[in-house]
Amino acid sequence: EKQGFKHFMLKEIHEQPGVVRASLDAYFNNFGESSESPINLGLPADLYNNLEQIQIVACGTSWHAALIGKYLIEQLAGISTQVHYASEYRYAPSPVTANTLIIGVTQSGETADTLAALAMEKERRQGKEPQYQGQLLGITNRSESSLGDMVPNIISTLAGIEIGVAATKTFTAQLMAFYALALDLAARRQTVSKDTLEKIINGLRQIPKEIEATLETQERLTEQLAHEFAETKDFIFVGRGINFPIALEGALKLKEISYIHAEGYPAGEMKHGPIALLDAKVPVVAIAIPGSVYEKVISNAQEAKARDSRLIGVTPVNDGEAAEIFNDLLPVSDVEELLSPILTVVPLQLLAYHIAARRGLDVDQPRNLAKSVTVE
Ligand code: F6R
Numbered sequence: 001e002k003q004g005f006k007h008f009m010l011k012e013i014h015e016q017p018g019v020v021r022a023s024l025d026a027y028f029n030n031f032g033e034s035s036e037s038p039i040n041l042g043l044p045a046d047l048y049n050n051l052e053q054i055q056i057v058a059c060g061t062s063w064h065a066a067l068i069g070k071y072l073i074e075q076l077a078g079i080s081t082q083v084h085y086a087s088e089y090r091y092a093p094s095p096v097t098a099n100t101l102i103i104g105v106t107q108s109g110e111t112a113d114t115l116a117a118l119a120m121e122k123e124r125r126q127g128k129e130p131q132y133q134g135q136l137l138g139i140t141n142r143s144e145s146s147l148g149d150m151v152p153n154i155i156s157t158l159a160g161i162e163i164g165v166a167a168t169k170t171f172t173a174q175l176m177a178f179y180a181l182a183l184d185l186a187a188r189r190q191t192v193s194k195d196t197l198e199k200i201i202n203g204l205r206q207i208p209k210e211i212e213a214t215l216e217t218q219e220r221l222t223e224q225l226a227h228e229f230a231e232t233k234d235f236i237f238v239g240r241g242i243n244f245p246i247a248l249e250g251a252l253k254l255k256e257i258s259y260i261h262a263e264g265y266p267a268g269e270m271k272h273g274p275i276a277l278l279d280a281k282v283p284v285v286a287i288a289i290p291g292s293v294y295e296k297v298i299s300n301a302q303e304a305k306a307r308d309s310r311l312i313g314v315t316p317v318n319d320g321e322a323a324e325i326f327n328d329l330l331p332v333s334d335v336e337e338l339l340s341p342i343l344t345v346v347p348l349q350l351l352a353y354h355i356a357a358r359r360g361l362d363v364d365q366p367r368n369l370a371k372s373v374t375v376e
Helices: 008-014 016-027 060-077 112-126 146-150 169-189 194-229 241-258 267-272 294-305 320-325 341-358
Strands: 053-058 080-085 100-105 136-140 153-156 234-239 261-266 284-287 311-315 328-331
Touching (some): 053 060, 053 112, 060 100, 060 169, 060 241, 136 146, 234 241, 234 267, 241 341, 311 341
Parallel strands (some): 053 080, 100 136, 136 153, 234 284, 284 311
């Protein structure tokens, strides 16, 4: 069943190009003169009407996907979007307007906190208060689930069954759902031009083969690094903008399966406290993608280097400053910054995997964790 891979997690990491292809086929197929949008999510038209605000609830890796979703929806469609830990939101819900869309993101469709937050919103809508008319939308890898029973609208993510407890391909599938949703909203609201839309969609179509190329080069590089870092006690991951959530995800993957302490930060926050942690024993993984924040990330990396940290760069750049500062490079293909998270997460998944495997741990069944968390 593992098809020659040592663990399900590794197999699932390698399935990601196929997940992106399946998502492209399913969501991006509505071209034609009369269509309002090139994207087809099968959602009712009134879900899009007069949308003023979006609130997203999720946990763990799904929460990271939601942070990228927020970035995409705000930057492409111009709709103010907030992302909440479901476990927090259920006890302190945000005020919403009548035209607020609530999105719950859960790959399993069974996460108790996410379901409870959505149940609370559902109740607000069925109660007396007229301001609560906005719709509920679920993004899930299992439409036949408690989530599927609870919410009227679903975007099905197309990862196929994921067996490894650490989410990998379901995360990529969630990102694809958010690209589709953000671009759909942008097309309908005409917040981006047709040309830009086309350019982004064409870029997405290149992603599967870029992930394949990344997998090919990274397998060996991450394995080598894992050898050196198997006994490391602490790791820091930094990124900015659309790659900040990838820093969080890289740190979460490492914590979950290797039991190494790891934190993700927006690179600009390091100097407000976390930089005090750095010394030669604490490696820093920096995601540095050319675009709006590249120079900033490089200069944040320089600050870490000055504290003797070993620096690992996830970047397509292999000359100039990047070559000078980074001790190790995990190269990714040069794609638009907006699309880069689908690529930058891959070496971080592999790094976590190889470190855990090197430490001889049960990668697919890490201690204290379960595939769906059905208790509060
Ligand atoms: C991370 C992981 C967890 C889940 C979280 C939410 O690898 O597996 O953090 O992402 O428990 O699960 P779902 O998406 O099923 O709601």
